[in-house]
Amino acid sequence: MSLPQRASAARTAAGLALLLGGYTAWVRRRNRRLLRPPVRGPDGLAYPSRRMVYSDGVEVTYLDAGSGSPIVMIPGADGMKETFRYQVPALDGRHRVIVADLRARHEPDASFDRLADDVAELMDECGVGRAVVVGQSLGGAVALRFGTRYPERVRGLVISNSLTRITLEHMGLNRTGLIPLARFTTRYLPTAASRAMARLWSRAEVWIFDDSPGWANVVEYVLWTGPRTVPATVSRGRVDLFREVDLRAELRHVRAPTLVVRGDRDSYMPPRWWDDILELVPSSRSAEVQEAGHCCHISMPGTFNQTVLEWIREIDVTEAQSRGEAP
Secondary structure (H helix, E strand, O other): OOHHHHHHHHHHHHHHHHHHHHHHHHHHHHHHHOOOOOOEOOOOOEOOOEEEEOOOOOEEEEEEEOOOEEEEEEOOOOOOHHHHOOOHHHHOOOEEEEEEOOOOOOOOOOOOHHHHHHHHHHHHHOOOOOEEEEEEOHHHHHHHHHHHHOHHHEEEEEEEOOOOOOOHHHOOHHHHHHHHHHHHHHHHOOHHHHHHHHHHHHHHOOOOOOOOOOHHHHHHHHHHOOHHHOOHHHHHHHHHHHOOOOOHHHHHHOOOOEEEEEEOOOOOOOHHHHHHHHHHOOOEEEEEEOOOOOOHHHHOHHHHHHHHHHHHHHHHHHHHHHOOOOO
């Protein structure tokens, strides 16, 4: 290649680098400015968002809606309370529903226990002594750890599409090849292109997408509530707290009745991880949400909500009978 050709190639490469850098900066600004749709009640009005500060100075926002026996909900690694937008209005007619964002910042020497301790502090803030605790994905692991650290504060656990540890079973084509590509197209393409790609990922059931009747709910969640609105470093930091944790040894000490829920087409969490919880938690039982994937609470919320409500009703009946009362 002659000197003029090399100079021309260098200018072209520099121009492309500037173009790519500009586009990346624009995308990051766009994502930072995205406003998650609020969680709305049956009347169409947004629930008020409240603020609290944990004992180490980290501030989070939370929702506290309804009245009755309390339910505390814990989101997955993306960490936003709005992941339960289909649960809060469906449950708050019979229960008090409390859900906070996961913390976006933690100390360098923090352990996974910090996330369980946050749940205890949230309950203290709301004046709640005991509750049914619902955790989705990574939030399910937090709920399990909470159940062993604070057993006296748990009426029951609902563990949805969750895990006890991270293993090589989480690898494979879905994980190593397609999931990073699905994440990239979600975060970095223009919205119309991201939505079109998300439909393809739904048909292929890659990552958290599924081809259920409610697949569009998951797409809208990904674009406007979930991964695109959270910096990858933040969600990865939460997962890193769990990376060296193995909950299996402590699960036999979970005293609370536990419902283990799974979308029957969840390709993101290996079935073995689901089995771990069922085999090791003494008072556990399973419930599958048919035709749903990893986010069955989003894609099939009616089935998910009814399953949870019926199970809590069983807890109510059991507790009433143990007190010698009519259910």
